[in-house]
Amino acid sequence: MQIALHLGVHCTDEDRLTKCLRRNAEKLAEEGINVPDVSRYRPVIREAMHVLQDDAAPIEMQQTLLDAMMDDDDASRIVLSHDSFLGVPGRAVESNQLYTTTSFKMPRLRNLFGQSQVEIFIALRDPATFIPAVFGRAKEPEFAKFIEGSDPLSLRWSDMITRLRAAVPDAPVTVWCNEDTPLIWHEILRAMSGHDEFTVLDGRDDFLGELMRKGGLARMQSYLEAHPPKNELQRRRIVSAFLDKFAMEDALEEEIDLPGWTEDYVEQLSALYDEDVEKIALIEGVTLLRP
Numbered sequence: 001m002q003i004a005l006h007l008g009v010h011c012t013d014e015d016r017l018t019k020c021l022r023r024n025a026e027k028l029a030e031e032g033i034n035v036p037d038v039s040r041y042r043p044v045i046r047e048a049m050h051v052l053q054d055d056a057a058p059i060e061m062q063q064t065l066l067d068a069m070m071d072d073d074d075a076s077r078i079v080l081s082h083d084s085f086l087g088v089p090g091r092a093v094e095s096n097q098l099y100t101t102t103s104f105k106m107p108r109l110r111n112l113f114g115q116s117q118v119e120i121f122i123a124l125r126d127p128a129t130f131i132p133a134v135f136g137r138a139k140e141p142e143f144a145k146f147i148e149g150s151d152p153l154s155l156r157w158s159d160m161i162t163r164l165r166a167a168v169p170d171a172p173v174t175v176w177c178n179e180d181t182p183l184i185w186h187e188i189l190r191a192m193s194g195h196d197e198f199t200v201l202d203g204r205d206d207f208l209g210e211l212m213r214k215g216g217l218a219r220m221q222s223y224l225e226a227h228p229p230k231n232e233l234q235r236r237r238i239v240s241a242f243l244d245k246f247a248m249e250d251a252l253e254e255e256i257d258l259p260g261w262t263e264d265y266v267e268q269l270s271a272l273y274d275e276d277v278e279k280i281a282l283i284e285g286v287t288l289l290r291p
Contacts, residue, residue, distance in 0.1 A: 001066065001116040002076060004192050005109065005171075008083030009099070010092055011133035012123040012178040016207050018081040021193055024201045033193050034075035041069040042082050049108045056111040065112060077194050085109055090138035093131060096150045098160045106167040118171040120164070121192050124157045124277070125178040128269035129254050131155075132261075143258055152269060158279040165285050175280060176289040182208055182243060183236045183291045191289065208239065216246025236291050 006017060021028065021035040028035055048057065048065060057065070070078060087101040094100050110118055125133070131152055140146040164173060174191050176184060185207055190197065209217035220242040229235035256266055281288040 001078065001113075002194070003113045003116045003118045004077065004079045004121060004194070005085065005118060006079070006081035006121045006192060007085050009086075009123060009125065009130075010083045010089045010137060011130060012125050012181075013081075013083065015081070015083075017189065017192060018079070020189060020201060020203055020206065021079055023203050027199065027201070028193055028195055029072055029075070031195055031199070032074060032076040033195060034070040034072050034078045035193070036069045036078065036080075038082070041080055044068050045080070045082075045085075045109070045112065048112055049105075052108065052111060054104070054108060054111075056114050059115060062113060062115055079193055081192075088138075089134045090140055090146070092134045092138075093147060093150050093155065096154055098127075098155050098157060102160055102163045103167050106164055110168045110171060118168070120168070120171050120173045121175075121188075122161075122164075122173065123176055123178045123181065124280075126270050126273045127152055127155050128266045128273070129256065132256050132258055133254075135258075153272065156276050156279075157273075158276050158283065161280055161283055161286060165283060169285070172285050172287065174287045174289060177277060180290050182211060183239055184289050186235075187232070187289055208243070211243060211248060212246040213248055216242060219246070240291075 006013070015038070018035065018038060022037065025035050044065060048061070066078070069080075086099045086105050091101060092099060106120075131147070135143055135146050138146055161173065161175065176188060181188065186204060189195075189201060189204060195201070205217060205221060208220070212220070220239065223242070224235070224238060227238075229238060277288070280286060
């Protein structure tokens, strides 16, 4: 069994990926891909990780978990997604690291599927917007206490991905930048589900529709139908052009209002993020999806 684990992170996907794949559950099942409803596995996995702690799940328990998650005995791949697999939003930034819980949470999660091939999928986000967004979802009302002990300028996703690879070295990792998601949405969906390249998913452009003004998505789809792109690069250029023309400003722009976070400070964080992404691309066992 192949297990595709989508780890979020918080404030990136907001369950759009799994909702799109769930909408195509029957179509994907024909290819041996199971996309269970989140209610069937999130509570089960949380409880199993709590019970086992650092112990590996016995083979019988592994099979019981899979049986609880899906009905299709013929499936060869299952897609599981939860932005809190690594912990709650309030623990996303602590001790000058992003997701300190990675080093012990990932082995526990991997241990639930010891007999299966596990692949990890994770979206990253510019700390300049990620930190304010995840703070907004944390239960701590004071930013100073939320960020206590951490310097945003020192936070690196490459450090988190390195810890992730060390924790589960047998699980390949696929990473992408949340900022690139609109342009590579189809590739992300296919990478996670493993569906055939000629399979057309229903609602696969709904996400783009959320970013465009009324009529923008329909016009883009009409253009693509009349001028089929010869390759993925050409399609991305078309999508980019329509986003430039029809994107809703409030969908792509974010207002940052944190104490001491000047425009120069935010730009510095973003520049460091760009450099960090290049480091991530060089980490062994990591595939970086980008336009």
